[in-house]
Amino acid sequence: MTTALALTAGPAAPVSVTASVETPAVYDDEAGGNADADDPAVWVDPDNPGRSIVIGTLKEAGLDVHRLGGGRLQHIAAPEAPGADAAPGRFNNVDIVYGFELGGKETDLAVVSDRGRDRIRAYAIDPAAVAAGKPPLKDVTDPAVAPVFAADEAQVDEQRTAYGLTVLGDGDGGAHVAVSQREETKLRLLRLKDRGGRVGYAAEDSVDLPAGFRLPNGKSWTPCADPGERPQVEGMAFDQEEGVLYAAQEAVGLWRIDLDDAEFERPALVDKVREYGVPWTYDATAEECVLDSGNDPGYGGEHLSADAEGVTVYHAADGAGYVLASSQGDDAFAVYRREGRNGYVGSFEVADGATDGVQHSDGSTVVNVPVGSRFPKGLLVTHDGEATPADGDRAGTNFKFVRWDAVAGAFPEPLTVDTESFDPRDVD
Numbered sequence: 001m002t003t004a005l006a007l008t009a010g011p012a013a014p015v016s017v018t019a020s021v022e023t024p025a026v027y028d029d030e031a032g033g034n035a036d037a038d039d040p041a042v043w044v045d046p047d048n049p050g051r052s053i054v055i056g057t058l059k060e061a062g063l064d065v066h067r068l069g070g071g072r073l074q075h076i077a078a079p080e081a082p083g084a085d086a087a088p089g090r091f092n093n094v095d096i097v098y099g100f101e102l103g104g105k106e107t108d109l110a111v112v113s114d115r116g117r118d119r120i121r122a123y124a125i126d127p128a129a130v131a132a133g134k135p136p137l138k139d140v141t142d143p144a145v146a147p148v149f150a151a152d153e154a155q156v157d158e159q160r161t162a163y164g165l166t167v168l169g170d171g172d173g174g175a176h177v178a179v180s181q182r183e184e185t186k187l188r189l190l191r192l193k194d195r196g197g198r199v200g201y202a203a204e205d206s207v208d209l210p211a212g213f214r215l216p217n218g219k220s221w222t223p224c225a226d227p228g229e230r231p232q233v234e235g236m237a238f239d240q241e242e243g244v245l246y247a248a249q250e251a252v253g254l255w256r257i258d259l260d261d262a263e264f265e266r267p268a269l270v271d272k273v274r275e276y277g278v279p280w281t282y283d284a285t286a287e288e289c290v291l292d293s294g295n296d297p298g299y300g301g302e303h304l305s306a307d308a309e310g311v312t313v314y315h316a317a318d319g320a321g322y323v324l325a326s327s328q329g330d331d332a333f334a335v336y337r338r339e340g341r342n343g344y345v346g347s348f349e350v351a352d353g354a355t356d357g358v359q360h361s362d363g364s365t366v367v368n369v370p371v372g373s374r375f376p377k378g379l380l381v382t383h384d385g386e387a388t389p390a391d392g393d394r395a396g397t398n399f400k401f402v403r404w405d406a407v408a409g410a411f412p413e414p415l416t417v418d419t420e421s422f423d424p425r426d427v428d
Contacts, residue, residue, distance in 0.1 A: 014332040015346065015410040017402055018353025020374065021070045025387040025396030026058060035061035037397035039093040039310065039363025040381040042371070043108060043125055044424055050372025051130055054381055055110050055137070056399050057091040057363075063112065063123075065137060068372050068379075070401065074135035079117060087157055090116030093165035093234070093363065096125075098425045101173030102140065103197035110137060111167050111192070113179060118147035118161035120177060120190065122199035142200035148188060149181045160184055164234040166311075168243065168259070171427045176262065177201065178245050180233035185209040187233060187247065187257075189264065207257065207264040209233065209249055215277050215299055223251035224280045224289035224306075235311040235326060235363065239338065240427045246323050250307035252276065254325050254334075256342060270323075270342045271334070272301035273308055303344050305329025310364040310383065313338060314404070317421035321368075326361040326382075333364070333382075335415070346411055350382060350400055358400050360385030366404060370419055377417050378404030 026035035035058040045051040053073060054066045065074035078089030097109040108125040121141045129136035147155070148162040164180035177190045185208050190201040211230045212222040223231040233255075235248035243259040253272035258265040277299035279292040309326035316322075321338035322345065335345040350358035364382040371379050380402040387396035408415035 013347075014349045015412075016349055016351040017406050017410045019350055019355045019358070019400035019402045020406075021068070021401035022355040022384070022387070023054070023056065023064070023066050023070045023399045024072060025391070025398045026061065026064070027391065027394045027396055028059075029394060032394070033061045035059070037383055037399060038091075039383060040365050040399050041094045041096050041110060042365055042367050042379060042381060043096050043110065044367060044369060044371060045127060045130060046425060047127065048131070049370055052371045053130060053136065054399065054401070055094050055096075056383075057094050057112065059092065060088065060090050060116070062089070062091055063094070063110075063137070065135070066399070068374055068401070073133070074137055076123070076137060076139075079114070085157070086153065087116045087159065089114050091121075092163055095165060095167040096424075097167050097169055097175045097192070098427075099169070099173060100175055100192065100199075102194050102199065106173065107140075109140070109199065111165065111177060113162040113165035115159070115161050115163055115182060118150045118156045119145050120148060120162060120165070120179065120201055122192070140197070140199050142195045142198035144195075145200050148179055148190070149184075149186070163232065164236045164247075166236040166238050166245070168238040168240065169427045176204070178236055178238065178247075180236065180247070183229040183232050185211050185230050185232065185249070187245075187264070189259075189262065191262070205263045207267065209247070209252075209255060209267060213252075213277075215297060217297060221277050221279075224275070224291065225251065226287070226289070227282065235309045237311040237313045237323070239313050239315070240424070241315060241422070242319070246270070246311050246313065246325075248308040248311050248325055250309065253301060253304060253308055254311070254323075254336070270336060271303055271344065272299070273304045273306040274300040274302065274329075275306045276300035303327065303334040303347060305332075309362050312364050312366045314366045314378075314416075315368055315422035316416045316418035320416055320418075321422075322415065324364060324366060324380075326364060328360050328362070331357075331359045331361070333361070345415070348407060348410060350402060355400055356384070356388045358382050358384045367424060368404065368418055368422055369424065375401070375403055377419060380404055380407055
């Protein structure tokens with residue numbers, strides 16, 4: 001299962017880019033509604049790409065919908081706890097499905113992982129409301145949907161629940177959703193279902209990534225984790241044309257998993273985090289792992305620092321393009337080729353400029369198509385885990401919008417900018 005793919009060397013240090021737009025900072029305290037930004041998705045308006053919107057999860061606070069200028073268009077609260085001892089909704093990841101057949105009508109959806117309730121939730125996107133500047137999202141989740149991983153509500157409250165999420169459209173009105181399980185190594189593949197004009201889902205396949213590894217020196221190694229936890233995945237993205245899932249196992253590295261007829265194939269490890277193989281101990285007083293870096297056996301990668309997080313795919317012609325992964329430990333983003341054996345291209349950071357820079361990024365998403373005058377060559381949106389300036393002692397988070405051509409042009413050998421060969425609305 002742990003097949004490793006070959007990597008090629010890129011620039012030694014990350015190149016720097018800057019964001020041109022940011023969303024308002026949110027705060028994870030009572031006054032801020034316990035809002036903690038996490039993962040974004042871009043919905044491309046079919047009639048006027050300059051009206052496209054960015055949808056971002058806020059964990060316990062639900063969802064925010066933003067215009068391309070960064071302003072908030074809509075806020076959606078996460079579901080309340082169904083009982084006194086139950087957990088409330090908590091929205092982790094979000095992705096877009098175009099043209100889903102719902103109630104006999106092609107409907108664009110924002111699909112969300114609800115970690116708190118272990119469900120997948122769907123929101124219909126109304127283009128007419130977007131054009132009118134009105135709140136465009138409406139909950140169309142089947143109220144009878146079952147937990148994704150838990151066998152019953154008691155297990156839901158243990159919070160080994162739906163965590164990371166990404167969607168794969170089939171170009172014919174259907175879609176699959178890959179979901180990871182919090183504090184576990186399991187990934188599950190669901191198929192979205194039209195249930196009387198509401199969105200449900202059914203499981204089709206599962207795969208477990210390794211929780212432990214045999215090192216070249218013959219020793220066994222398990223990644224650093226709190227007691228009882230296994231090395232989880234959050235950041236994921238599908239290659240929409242090739243049907244390939246890229247999944248970032250936070251303390252391990254970036255995996256590639258091909259799909260064949262709605263089944264997971266054998267996972268292959270594209271790249272490892274630098275901390276791979278490093279021995280560690282658990283400090284019970286501080287409640288954290290302590291890496292023994294002085295005894296690093298040298299089996300880790302060179303391009304990702306744990307945690308490996310947000311993953312997104314830039315599609316270009318003839319299988320070209322890139323897979324981007326957040327290297328949260330060093331505030332950078334690693335770039336790999338989409339084609340072939342996913343060779344490493346280089347890394348970049350989002351530095352201070354018109355907005356503050358990006359630190360500890362969880363989620364990200366990229367679109368290659370033009371989305372208005374601000375982003376005529378495509379758009380990269382990233383979570384910023386340390387939005388500044390701070391509001392006193394309140395730690396803020398938000399989302400940063402970066403021109404794709406700015407990212408591409410920052411590399412010594414510029415990355416591809418291809419606005420025409422892939423249309424996220426027309427996936428075959």
